Amino acid sequence: INTNVRFSLPAVCVVWQTAMIILFGVFIRYDEESDPHWLEHKKLNNISSDIENDFYFRYPSFQDVHVMIFVGFGFLMTFLKRYSFGGVGFNFLIAAFGLQWALLMQGWFHSLDYTDGKIKIGIENLINADFCVAGCLIAYGALLGKVSPVQLMVLTLFGITLFAVEEYIILNLIHARDAGGSMVIHTFGAYYGLSISWMLYRPNLDQSSRLQGSVYHSDVFATIGTLFLWMFWPSFNSAIxxxxxxxxxxxxxxxxxxxxxxxxxxxxxxxxxxxxxxxxxxxxxxxxxxxxxxxxxxxxxxxxxxxxxxxxxxxxxxxxxxxxxxxxxxxxxxxxx
Amino acid sequence: INTNVRFSLPAVCVVWQTAMIILFGVFIRYDEESDPHWLEHKKLNNISSDIENDFYFRYPSFQDVHVMIFVGFGFLMTFLKRYSFGGVGFNFLIAAFGLQWALLMQGWFHSLDYTDGKIKIGIENLINADFCVAGCLIAYGALLGKVSPVQLMVLTLFGITLFAVEEYIILNLIHARDAGGSMVIHTFGAYYGLSISWMLYRPNLDQSSRLQGSVYHSDVFATIGTLFLWMFWPSFNSAIxxxxxxxxxxxxxxxxxxxxxxxxxxxxxxxxxxxxxxxxxxxxxxxxxxxxxxxxxxxxxxxxxxxxxxxxxxxxxxxxxxxxxxxxxxxxxxxxx
Amino acid sequence: INTNVRFSLPAVCVVWQTAMIILFGVFIRYDEESDPHWLEHKKLNNISSDIENDFYFRYPSFQDVHVMIFVGFGFLMTFLKRYSFGGVGFNFLIAAFGLQWALLMQGWFHSLDYTDGKIKIGIENLINADFCVAGCLIAYGALLGKVSPVQLMVLTLFGITLFAVEEYIILNLIHARDAGGSMVIHTFGAYYGLSISWMLYRPNLDQSSRLQGSVYHSDVFATIGTLFLWMFWPSFNSAIxxxxxxxxxxxxxxxxxxxxxxxxxxxxxxxxxxxxxxxxxxxxxxxxxxxxxxxxxxxxxxxxxxxxxxxxxxxxxxxxxxxxxxxxxxxxxxxxx
The missing domain is CATH 1.10.1740 (Rna Polymerase Sigma Factor; Chain: A)
Structure with missing residues (x-):
């Protein structure tokens, strides 16, 4: 089995990353604010300054969300509560694959430009991909140590897909957008995923923490994690x-x-x-x-x-x-x- | 006494929070930059873009100040130097009550709109409330473990009130504003409070650290706290x-x-x-x-x-x-x- | 020797800092965006709002770079891997002297205003000084404990000078700027310095970590350092x-x-x-x-x-x-x- 794992994980990583490169090559382009067309876009829309690029509205919030997801959820709340530092690589792995796949899935459903069949990405897409990854880190982080890394990758593939489909149903089929701005719904999608994940992993977490040691370190890291989440939550809610x-x-x-x-x-x-x-x-x-x-x-x-x-x-x-x-x-x- | 504490803390928390809700209901409203009136405000003042909302000038600094106060002062410098992680909840409690009361007190003295008797709040008020809480965390954090949580709440109530009154005297009675912009004075108020608190708690801190153990962990956390304060101090001084x-x-x-x-x-x-x-x-x-x-x-x-x-x-x-x-x-x- | 060190370090610190004050007094002034001339500059260039000040374009990235350099490189990757907390002061010392000297050296080569012989500094100069210090922290941090603090100061003096001269050669003598924007070259300079430093200190680091203990703590801090570097790298690359x-x-x-x-x-x-x-x-x-x-x-x-x-x-x-x-x-x- 060991030799199997030894080759299956590298194979999955290399093949899937190659698939990502091909799919990105076919589908993903910069949007008009992260592309030299920004100059034309400015002229056409009578925008007087570069500061009105969406980047400057959202980048500070984006970095706070990034810290929340990696330091807050992924690392301190989920990860360190149960594992040694040696497995942090797998946590990183889920996140790094997840955000690429989320850019594609969310792009197909929400940012597809029908004139040329391309997905146009900007800072807002990166934030949405981060939200999507947060759900996966919490949900599948709970399984770390119980399933193999390859299984984790497969679960991430399905999880992100499910998340994007569910968002599409809420937004475009139920037309829930009438209730508020479409961004509100995006946030709803994010929270929906987060809540499910949270509930799923709780019972399991409590039992494991009762059984396992290293209680002091768990508490130190979980408390620092809580602190960062509490401080940066205003950025999470205002990012999009x-x-x-x-x-x-x-x-x-x-x-x-x-x-x-x-x-x-x-x-x-x-x-x-x-x-x-x-x-x-x-x-x-x-x-x-x-x-x-x-x-x-x-x-x-x-x-x-x-x-x-x-x-x-x-x-x-x-x-x-x-x-x-x-x-x-x-x-x-x-x-x- | 234990049964007394058991009911007095929940009672104080619930009653005071209810009082906050009523006072906020009577007095506090969004200012014209955090309210849909922003659209009219933009037209009236010939503002061409949403990016000129005060939010975009101050939000990055606000988040840095938030990190300084909670990670820097409150948590690492003051708190972890003397207590176990178990008491971090009380630290949070002072901060959470303090910032609501500071919004009200500072609002009555400085942001009261006399046309309708309401306090109009925006991002700058949140920053000022954070400054106010910093003083309390340092001053009353020193008493943690020596006085009961209910006493801490009462001290916070008085501390914030004193801070706002003192600011009012400097600003409006001594007319110290002539010396510079009014924001400079606000900063002066913040530093005045900080210095007093700092001096008050020092001797006590040194004795306790001589007597108590866990010196290594104290140093680790105090050094990380110093680092964050040193890095983000430019944000502290430029925030308002x-x-x-x-x-x-x-x-x-x-x-x-x-x-x-x-x-x-x-x-x-x-x-x-x-x-x-x-x-x-x-x-x-x-x-x-x-x-x-x-x-x-x-x-x-x-x-x-x-x-x-x-x-x-x-x-x-x-x-x-x-x-x-x-x-x-x-x-x-x-x-x- | 001890008495020698006891007086030589204070002497170097005080004399060099005094030299910095004199050199800053002779050469360094605010640029037109961090100076009251900003008002005239706005009128002359038809700038409609304060938000178009370069500060608002770069400050969020600047603070992320600051965190990367002090928390990421300087503190967690380089420093804690090998030393106790007691030496963090020397790390700070290199950084604090280095950034002042970098402002001068980079200023003479790149930001000198020939009309009045002054260096005009703004937020971009601070970011470039931070980049310069990153190289020194990594390169000379490796020598910490092996050479005296005074020798470290001398090495920093030479290192920063070398860095600025090399940047000047690439930019102005080889005219490498034709290949892209001048900012790209600045970044190249930063990475060039970083890579050399990285290579130089690696072998030494590996041997010391094999010989020394405290492996668990090293890993905890190096992993947190990696996390912060990974999260904030987009700010590093977009800062200038x-x-x-x-x-x-x-x-x-x-x-x-x-x-x-x-x-x-x-x-x-x-x-x-x-x-x-x-x-x-x-x-x-x-x-x-x-x-x-x-x-x-x-x-x-x-x-x-x-x-x-x-x-x-x-x-x-x-x-x-x-x-x-x-x-x-x-x-x-x-x-x-």
Whole structure:
């Protein structure tokens, strides 16, 4: 079996990467803002300065999202909680393949230019590919160590495809876009994928962390991961919203919802904990719930107090949910012995 | 007492958060740049593009300040130097409550729109709230473990109020704004609060670190904290300065002052240390002094050599001050036995 | 000797910093975008908004480059792999002196205003100084612990000078600028310096890491360092490219090349490793090769598939090179006993 793995992983990597090169060669081109046609585009649309290139609206948020996905989700929350550093290469592998495939799949469904049959990519496509990869890292990261790297690659291929199809159904078949800007739906798609992945990997995670050691290091890294996610969530929610007041409002709403969530999470956690101490697992998970909940509606006119209310409810529900489910699981665990 | 704590913390969190929701509902609205009125505002002021929204001038700096406060001050410098990870929830709690209260207090004093009695918030208010919280995290973080979480919340309430009142006195009663742009004064307020907090918690910190163990981990985290503060200080000083050359100049001045400080800190530290080795405590504290000192005047025409001179002096004074005060403290400690 | 060191380091620091202040006083001024002349400059060039100041085009990339250099190269890759935290002050020292000297040297060669004999600096000069310091940190960081701090300072002085002279020869004597934009050449200079430094310090590093302990911590920090470098490399390559589509395209090309490199690195590494496991040293070094290779041509019209091809080849060559050279070294090591 070992010799099989030894050749199958290199073969899959090289063949699939070659396939990516061919598919990119056939389908993917720069869009008019990342191409010398930008000069013509500027003239045609009466744009006076290079600063109005979409790049300058979204690049700072893009880098924050990048940090969230690799440092926050992928590395600290998912990865280091369960594995040694030696496997970080496989984490990287899923991400690197996933983002190329996501650019293609999301491109075919959403950015295909029917005049020449090419997908035109820009900074917004990179952000959407990052969102897509986040779901995979969480979902398939949970399987790391249980399935082979080649199986992980196959799962990533299917996962990204599913994600893009689901997005297409919501957007173009159900016409959910009528409810708001299309960007809102993209965000919905991202959160939908994230939530499913999150739920799927939780039970498994809890059992493994009960059984395995290295609890202190887990906590250090999970806490730093939480911190980066909490700090950069406003960028996550504003990365693909509308220019101008849309991005501005999305940041304010997310910032307030996150703050409000912390207070109710602490309240619920210390109410159900002995000696009034905090359970760090609640803090790690529930403080982010406000950001998730406000995500799909971050650019709406929620009003500052509306965002606080969303955060308030999320903190309560998320922490209670976590306490209830964990106890239930514990009960199952006890019964099964 | 335990049962008392068990219910008093949740009660304070839930009641105060509810009060925040009501106060935000009555007082806080989006300003004209984070609101659909942005479209009218653009027309009225002949603004040609969404990129001129204040959001795009300040958001990258805002995220750097966020990292400085949570990763730099709050988490690594203050928190991890003394506590286990289990208490990070309380740190979060102070920050999350503090920033909501700061938005209200600073809003009443500085951003109140007298035509409709509402506070209009935008990205600049979020940055100012972050500055305010930085002071509290440092000042009250020092008390963590000695006072109860409920007492911490009460202290935060008073601390933020004091900060906003003091800012109001400097700005509107002493009319200190004549000396420079009003933003300079805001920065002054922030530094004033920071310095007081810093001084207050130092002696206490040194004693506790002498008594407690885990010295290696303290140093690792304090050094990473210093690194992030040193790297992002130009963002701290340019976050609320004037658009255009103001922000540009603030970054250059801070960058140069920080570089200059490092050389004189190393000089002083190795002069007074045995074997010419460096005392990491000096590096951790004094290398940042240049950034602090240039802070209140970062957008002035200091000239590049002027910034170097400021940094030069700060490194010398700060390191000497630290050596002198530490020895004095040691002397008191010896005498008291 | 100790007393000698005790006074020579402070003397060098204070005297050289004083020299910097004098040289900055004579030569360095703000450029027209970081100076109140920005207002006139705006009128003369028909610039309608402060947002068109070069600061807003480059500041987010500048901060990412700063993080790469201090957290990525300087601290995690170079420094922590070999030393305790106690020596981080010397690392800081090289950087702080180096960037001042780089501003002067690069200024004399490239930004000298012949009308008044002054060097006019702005955000782009700070980025170039950071690039210059990166080379020194890697090259001279390798000598840390073997030479005295004063010798390190002298080496930094010569290193930066050499770097600036070499840049001048490529740019102005060979007239290499005809091949592309002058910014491309700057990037070439940066990479040239980086590659030399990288090669020089490698063999030494490998031997020391074989001999010394603390392997786990080395790996933790080197992996986090790799992660930050991988995430922020698009900023490194786009920091000084042309405004508009140039910066946009540089980010897309780098992002794709980095993704492609990961797959071929994993393929090569698992092909030559027993049991199909990954060698983290390959992942740490070769995943970045795509970013380095695409660097000098990042803003060219490589096309998305072209970037993937560059990344593909880099992953293969870099990993094979590393495997071959390491084995060779091992052979020398065995023979010499």
């Amino acid at each position: 919203t509308d220019h101008g007041d849309g991005q501005h409002r999305a940041v304010i709403n997310t910032y307030l919802a996150l703050a409000s969530t912390v207070l109710t999470t602490v309240a619920m956690s210390s109410l159900f904990q002995k000696h009034g101490k905090l359970d760090m697992v609640h803090v790690q998970n529930s403080t982010l719930a406000g950001g998730v909940a406000v995500g799909t509606a971050a650019e709406f006119m929620l009003m500052p107090y509306g965002s606080l209310i969303v955060g308030f409810c999320c903190g309560v529900i998320s922490t209670l949910g976590y306490i209830y489910i964990s106890k239930d699981e514990l009960w199952i665990l006890i019964k099964s012995h | 300065t004037d658009h255009g050359d103001g922000q540009h100049r603030a970054v250059i001045n801070t960058y140069l002052a920080l570089a200059s400080t490092v050389l004189t800190t190393v000089a002083m530290s190795s002069l007074f240390q045995k074997h010419g080795k460096l005392d990491m405590v000096h590096v951790q504290n004094s290398t940042l002094a240049g950034g602090v000192a240039v802070g209140t005047a970062a957008e002035f025409m200091l000239m590049p050599y002027g910034s170097l001179i400021v940094g030069f002096c700060c490194g010398v004074i700060s390191t000497l001050g630290y050596i002198y005060i530490s020895k004095d403290e040691l002397w008191i400690l010896i005498k008291s036995h | 490219t042309d405004h508009g589509d140039g910066q946009h395209r540089a980010v897309i090309n780098t992002y794709l090349a980095l993704a492609s490199t990961v797959l071929t690195t994993v393929a090569m590494s698992s092909l030559f490793q027993k049991h199909g496991k990954l060698d983290m040293v390959h992942v740490q070094n070769s995943t970045l090769a795509g970013g380095v290779a695409v660097g000098t041509a990042a803003e060219f019209m490589l096309m998305p598939y072209g970037s993937l091809i560059v990344g593909f080849c880099c992953g293969v060559i870099s990993t094979l090179g590393y495997i071959y050279i390491s084995k060779d070294e091992l052979w020398i090591l065995i023979k010499s006993h």
